[in-house]
Amino acid sequence: MEPILARHRATQDSLLPILHDVQAEFGHISEDAIRTIAEALNLTRAEVYGVVSFYHDFRSQPDPRPAIKICRAEACQARGIEALMPAIEAAAGARVRVETTYCLGLCSVGPAAMIGKDVHARLTEGSVGDLVNSL
Amino acid sequence: MTDPATGQPKITVRISDDAAALACGADAVAAAFVKAGCEVQRVSSWGMHWLEPLAEISGIGFGPITAADVPDILDGKGDAVCIGPVAAHPFITRQQRLTFARAGKTRPLSLEDYSATGGWDGLEKARSMGPQAIVQTVIDSGLRGRGGAGFPAGIKWRTVAAATGTQKYIVCNADEGDSGTFADRMVMEGDPFMLIEGMAIAAHAVGAGKGYVYIRSEYPHAIAKMQAAIAACRDRIAPFEIEVRVGAGAYVCGEETSLLNSLEGKRGEVRAKPPLPALQGLFGQPTVVNNVLTLAAVPWILSHGGAAYADYGMGRSLGTMPVQLAGNIKHGGLFEIAFGVTLGELVNDIGGGTASGRPVKAVQVGGPLGAYIPPEQFDLPFDYEAFAAADALIGHAGITVFDDTVQMAAMARFAMQFCAVESCGKCTPCRLGSTRGIETIDRIIAGENIADNVELIRDLSETMKFGSLCALGGFTPYPVMSAINHWPEDFGLPVRLAAE
Ligand SMILES: Cc1cc2nc3c(=O)[nH]c(=O)nc-3n(C[C@H](O)[C@H](O)[C@H](O)COP(=O)(O)O)c2cc1C
Ligand code: FES
Numbered sequence A: 001m002e003p004i005l006a007r008h009r010a011t012q013d014s015l016l017p018i019l020h021d022v023q024a025e026f027g028h029i030s031e032d033a034i035r036t037i038a039e040a041l042n043l044t045r046a047e048v049y050g051v052v053s054f055y056h057d058f059r060s061q062p063d064p065r066p067a068i069k070i071c072r073a074e075a076c077q078a079r080g081i082e083a084l085m086p087a088i089e090a091a092a093g094a095r096v097r098v099e100t101t102y103c104l105g106l107c108s109v110g111p112a113a114m115i116g117k118d119v120h121a122r123l124t125e126g127s128v129g130d131l132v133n134s135l
Numbered sequence B: 001m002t003d004p005a006t007g008q009p010k011i012t013v014r015i016s017d018d019a020a021a022l023a024c025g026a027d028a029v030a031a032a033f034v035k036a037g038c039e040v041q042r043v044s045s046w047g048m049h050w051l052e053p054l055a056e057i058s059g060i061g062f063g064p065i066t067a068a069d070v071p072d073i074l075d076g077k078g079d080a081v082c083i084g085p086v087a088a089h090p091f092i093t094r095q096q097r098l099t100f101a102r103a104g105k106t107r108p109l110s111l112e113d114y115s116a117t118g119g120w121d122g123l124e125k126a127r128s129m130g131p132q133a134i135v136q137t138v139i140d141s142g143l144r145g146r147g148g149a150g151f152p153a154g155i156k157w158r159t160v161a162a163a164t165g166t167q168k169y170i171v172c173n174a175d176e177g178d179s180g181t182f183a184d185r186m187v188m189e190g191d192p193f194m195l196i197e198g199m200a201i202a203a204h205a206v207g208a209g210k211g212y213v214y215i216r217s218e219y220p221h222a223i224a225k226m227q228a229a230i231a232a233c234r235d236r237i238a239p240f241e242i243e244v245r246v247g248a249g250a251y252v253c254g255e256e257t258s259l260l261n262s263l264e265g266k267r268g269e270v271r272a273k274p275p276l277p278a279l280q281g282l283f284g285q286p287t288v289v290n291n292v293l294t295l296a297a298v299p300w301i302l303s304h305g306g307a308a309y310a311d312y313g314m315g316r317s318l319g320t321m322p323v324q325l326a327g328n329i330k331h332g333g334l335f336e337i338a339f340g341v342t343l344g345e346l347v348n349d350i351g352g353g354t355a356s357g358r359p360v361k362a363v364q365v366g367g368p369l370g371a372y373i374p375p376e377q378f379d380l381p382f383d384y385e386a387f388a389a390a391d392a393l394i395g396h397a398g399i400t401v402f403d404d405t406v407q408m409a410a411m412a413r414f415a416m417q418f419c420a421v422e423s424c425g426k427c428t429p430c431r432l433g434s435t436r437g438i439e440t441i442d443r444i445i446a447g448e449n450i451a452d453n454v455e456l457i458r459d460l461s462e463t464m465k466f467g468s469l470c471a472l473g474g475f476t477p478y479p480v481m482s483a484i485n486h487w488p489e490d491f492g493l494p495v496r497l498a499a500e
Helices: A002-007 A012-026 A031-041 A045-054 A074-078 A081-092 A125-134 B019-023 B026-035 B067-074 B111-116 B121-129 B131-141 B153-162 B183-190 B192-206 B220-232 B256-263 B292-304 B306-310 B343-350 B384-389 B408-422 B428-445 B450-467 B471-475 B477-486 B495-499
Strands: A067-071 A097-101 A113-115 A118-120 B012-016 B039-043 B055-057 B060-062 B082-085 B169-174 B210-215 B241-246 B287-291 B320-327 B333-338 B360-365 B398-403
Touching: A002 A012, A002 A031, A012 A031, A012 A045, A012 B241, A012 B256, A031 A045, A067 A081, A074 A081, A074 B320, A074 B398, A074 B408, A081 A097, A081 A125, A113 A125, A118 A125, A118 B019, B012 B019, B012 B026, B019 B026, B019 B183, B019 B220, B026 B039, B026 B067, B111 B192, B121 B131, B121 B192, B121 B292, B131 B153, B131 B192, B131 B292, B131 B306, B153 B192, B153 B287, B169 B192, B169 B256, B169 B292, B183 B192, B183 B220, B183 B292, B183 B320, B192 B210, B192 B220, B192 B287, B192 B292, B210 B220, B210 B256, B220 B241, B256 B287, B287 B292, B292 B306, B320 B343, B343 B360, B343 B398, B360 B408, B360 B477, B408 B428, B408 B471, B408 B477, B428 B450, B428 B471, B450 B471, B450 B477, B471 B477
Parallel strands: A067 A097, B012 B039, B169 B210, B169 B287, B210 B241, B320 B398
Antiparallel strands: A067 A113, A113 A118, B012 B055, B055 B060, B060 B082, B320 B333, B360 B398
16 A cells, blocks of 8 residues: 555545555455545545445455456447347356446447457457457 | 568558557557568557558558458458558548548657647647637637537636636546547547647646546556657646546546546536536636547647638537447448538448448437437438437437347436436436336336336436436436337337327
């Protein structure tokens, strides 16, 4: 936590950048992290917790499984993502976390998915199955 | 560049490094050309996404290709994937590219390319003319906010310029959450200096010292390019400073007051208006909040004049709109054209109809809060007022095409579900109305008391429309009611009810 806090100003507007760093470093934002951040920024724990719980990107529980983000917004629906979901769920099983996201800005070449920072488009049952299996 | 082995000049191949190209496999294609001894330049995308990955050699395009096509192309046997001269492709020649003039042509992070193509001309001009004249030029251009509401940009700037505060801010809204849109992403990844220049001009016009670009976390490539671009041109825009801030997966943070709360490190809840952000925005100070496309249009307007921009378009919708063709469409991508083009021209003539080859059943314009429009209304011109009169919105100008396999009751349910998932929770009509909406549509889909339940949805829609704090709850009725009104049969209603 120390190096992360040292990278940012100790003001409330640093809260999201700090939470992003904590999430990236530890995979979730723990009770302990919330307490430390609250002290550093002179906020209440409830205030920090309120922010953590508001945003979809922040997790309060660890989940070490590899993850794939699948876009299930309108344009990817129009290009057939829903028909691929059973195959994706089957390939993922309990081993891979399948997250829903609404739009990756790849709406002309969907169905689209993201793994970490890597983007994938024109998914088919075969290609998305391979992606999940490669995780 | 020459090849050290042969002494022959290396062949230069241009391939985009835009996220859409990457997602379609551009890196593997680029690596194959490098391996074959070519010099590869990574450029912005032309916006012809169905052709990505697209490789350009001496102006001739090949796409969509994979690494396996590379040897044939280099052997002069690439006819099957050759599209001819890229710049002469009808999808490009039919456009009026002002904001996307550099698309496909320059290396996104090359200051050299940027300067050589008119970059910084607008800022130089702005610095020579003074704040009031800049604001007047933007007012004269007729430029309206491209983020959805269509508010005149110059008027907003005038308000901020006249306001007093210890510090003023320029906030660029790059949250681009609407499904069916990617123009902001393409600007940030393909021509980041143009956006920075637009922000610097805005700062000069209103007297702002600091700017933020709030980019959604789903756009890691745009974030990286913007950070690199800002670092590369720091001196050019000084003393104005820009910082990138990353969203955290909340659609509602695209709403400007929610975005400001998020920048301040708070829950992204919507603020009641007034006060307007122009007067009391970020940290309570006068703030310009503009969409990426609004700010990106400004350098062209400054260097060519407000009147030149206003020459494009119709009525009170002036200039050009970077339209995004998405969903089940044959020729998807970025199509910038003056306002006034009809929906049918965009979907059928330019977009080539559906990718599946089946008939078009519906298009949704303006993202998840936009209406579904049937082909019978394809003569609708792209014009803010014409769309409003048809109970539809242009929004961020994303057009999502659906073929005849779509079930409109399912899409209406999705609209309510999206609103429920993304509601900031501050107002009841949005938070609870959307959940009631899902339950009620589920009953309709199950065939229970259809007529009564549809009436219930109509009432609920009215409540959400007029009682919500922002357009998330306020506009969700657009996709829902347009689906019911245009496709009553998909809800188990007799077609006849549609006319009522
Ligand atoms: C739920 C909701 C989401 C929005 N999302 C965006 C967005 O992602 N990008 C954007 O520029 N404007 C978005 N807006 C519109 C903004 O509130 C605001 O009107 C806009 O940033 C002003 O800039 P402009 O005048 O240049 O369009 C959204 C509005 C609502 C109600
Ligand atoms: S809707 Fe899936 S990427 Fe935009």
